[in-house]
Amino acid sequence: MGALKYLTVKYASIDADFLQFCASHGIFSVEDFLVHDVYVLVASAEKLSNSDRLKQGINQLLSIIETLHQPWVNGLVLLEDREQNKHCLSTGGKSFDMLLQGGLRVGHVTEFVGPSSSGKTQICFQVASNVAMKLGSVVFIDSGNSFSPTRIKQIVTRISGSVENRVHGILQQAMRNIECHAVFDVYALLNVLHQLKSSLESQAGYKARLIVVDSISSLIAPILGGSNAQGYALMVSVGYLLKKLADRHNIAVLVSYLTFCCLLAGSI
Structure with a gap:
């Protein structure tokens, strides 16, 4: 999924303010976001004047990740993939x-x-x-x-x-x-x-x-x-x-x- 800046074109809630907020926490990519504690990010956002907008961005990012993650597969599929x-x-x-x-x-x-x-x-x-x-x-x-x-x-x-x-x-x-x-x-x-x-x-x-x-x-x-x-x-x-x-x-x-x-x- 890569850098967060590439999501600004498609998702309105992931804007320049959200990118700046993420950058202040060392988050520049989706992978960076995945290794951070979401509850800590939400708590930090709530201290700011544009907290509602920032929390929309966090929820939007979580939704994107949920949509794009790989589906569950059963053991037989995994075994076939391993053998082939x-x-x-x-x-x-x-x-x-x-x-x-x-x-x-x-x-x-x-x-x-x-x-x-x-x-x-x-x-x-x-x-x-x-x-x-x-x-x-x-x-x-x-x-x-x-x-x-x-x-x-x-x-x-x-x-x-x-x-x-x-x-x-x-x-x-x-x-x-x-x-x-x-x-x-x-x-x-x-x-x-x-x-x-x-x-x-x-x-x-x-x-x-x-x-x-x-x-x-x-x-x-x-x-x-x-x-x-x-x-x-x-x-x-x-x-x-x-x-x-x-x-x-x-x-x-x-x-x-x-x-x-x-x-x-x-x-x-």
Whole structure:
């Protein structure tokens, strides 16, 4: 659903005053709203002169969320979805596939943690190369300006074999299949994820098989600390979007962390 400002066109009660009120509570998107206590927001609105209008906006937003949430499904439907769509994507490495019991699970977020210079980015390159070569589109979100086409070429060449003409064709296809986005703060990350969500829902034939976020630590660390409720809300929003994209569109998601951020993994 994305940023609240996009709802102003269709819903009169979600106006500039309501957006300003939400912003004062660190709420800029529907996901931010979902992680806030509605009763606290209502109590805060009641202290203001335009409280009735603000409460109409809150109720309108709740109504929108209720209308658009996924319907309840029974266990048989979930089982069929799991068997038909929620398979595993090979990482391209036998040891990793064995460790993950088959590879990266489609429809889920897979996280791995390690200290600086431990090879996390190389794993991301390995997985992205393998999926782009054999399965289809990869969205690679690069937070450290570390994406290396040269390294991707080396990995693809190694996996493909030694026949030069064959390697050239596979390399071109793999590079076309990798869509790289450089992001340097959590807001840019959220923007990319919202754009991806919109493309998956509106563009016929657009399909991503894998999303890689390398590394999410540099984006999350600056917004946390002390009693920074907005920072936590933004972190939860990222996790919510990644899980939603994975499950709804049958995508495998791979997220890397520095060791000092390992305690954050449960929120993503």
